[in-house]
Amino acid sequence: MDAAFETYRMMRVDFELYRHSRFLRAHTELRGELLNAAGRAARIDPGTLFMGPRSRVERYASEELKAWFAQHGRLTVDEFETQWWNGRGSTAEIHGIAALADIA
Numbered sequence: 577m578d579a580a581f582e583t584y585r586m587m588r589v590d591f592e593l594y595r596h597s598r599f600l601r602a603h604t605e606l607r608g609e610l611l612n613a614a615g616r617a618a619r620i621d622p623g624t625l626f627m628g629p630r631s632r633v634e635r636y637a638s639e640e641l642k643a644w645f646a647q648h649g650r651l652t653v654d655e656f657e658t659q660w661w662n663g664r665g666s667t668a669e670i671h672g673i674a675a676l677a678d679i680a
Contacts, residue, residue, distance in 0.1 A: 591656045595626045602626075602644050610641045627653055 599622070603610060610622035615636030625637050633642065633650070651659070 587657055587660045588653075590660060591627075591653055594651070594656060595623075598648075598650075599623050599626050602641060602648075606638070606640045606644060609638050611636055612638050626650065 603622070610625065611620055615622070615625075615638075618636065620636045622641075625633050625641065630650075630652075633645065637645070
């Protein structure tokens with residue numbers, strides 16, 4: 577059981593690296609315009625739009641971020657986990673991850 581938990585923990589670490597790199601890339605490309613008026617009024621953390629239900633994106637994301645997701649994709653934890661378990665566990669191989677050089 578400990579080995580299974582450790583493997584799952586590694587997948588979650590990889591997901592967080594993926595999610596954070598996507599957030600930084602979108603933030604840079606969109607010059608911080610990630611939330612719509614409702615998102616700003618509700619004080620939504622824009623980083624939360626990169627995980628969880630798509631309904632949250634529809635409710636709080638700027639039109640620019642919605643278009644960015646349409647172009648670049650948006651993997652949920654479940655989708656990422658499926659790819660990870662199917663032998664694509666390297667975050668560099670997951671579609672759309674930004675290289676560290678692209679973020680800096």
